[in-house]
Amino acid sequence: xxxxxxxxxxxxxDVKTGKTYQRxxxxxxxxxxxxDTVEGNIIGLNGYELKxxxxxxxxxxxxxPELQTTERKRLLITDNKNLIEKKxxxxxxxxxxxxxxxxxxVKYGPKPIIELWNIVExxxxxxxxxxxxxxxxxxxKKEEKK
Numbered sequence: 001x002x003x004x005x006x007x008x009x010x011x012x013x014d015v016k017t018g019k020t021y022q023r024x025x026x027x028x029x030x031x032x033x034x035x036d037t038v039e040g041n042i043i044g045l046n047g048y049e050l051k052x053x054x055x056x057x058x059x060x061x062x063x064x065p066e067l068q069t070t071e072r073k074r075l076l077i078t079d080n081k082n083l084i085e086k087k088x089x090x091x092x093x094x095x096x097x098x099x100x101x102x103x104x105x106v107k108y109g110p111k112p113i114i115e116l117w118n119i120v121e122x123x124x125x126x127x128x129x130x131x132x133x134x135x136x137x138x139x140x141k142k143e144e145k146k
Contacts (some may be wrong), residue, residue, distance in 0.1 A: 013104040047109025058099040068096035
């Protein structure tokens with residue numbers, strides 16, 4: 001095994017707004033599994049409940065919910081063309097090798113996440129659309145009925 005990585009990136013999907021928030025924290029979710037629901041107060045989101053939806057390890061291998069381990073395993077995978085190949089996946093249990101944990105909000109607290117985590121939202125700049133005004137009216141050719 002590689003070096004112990006205790007810091008993990010927690011990614012939270014706010015299903016109401018469609019926004020995603022991230023924060024690197026010491027791993028508070030060790031030994032939790034994909035599908036588990038956890039209290040948000042362990043990561044500073046008092047009143048929230050989060051469901052673990054997935055994640056990946058430090059080498060980028062994705063976690064699989066049906067793989068009951070913390071280790072990497074090769075699985076036979078078929079795609080939509082019925083091609084079979086072996087791919088490497090990380091198990092569904094969060095360990096010290098987990099680099100990212102994906103979650104979604106299942107219960108909201110009294111304050112928004114941006115307040116609780118002191119996130120400053122940057123206004124999104126919309127690209128200016130250029131509308132050319134030439135004064136010409138273009139018409140399509142219409143076939144005349146004979």
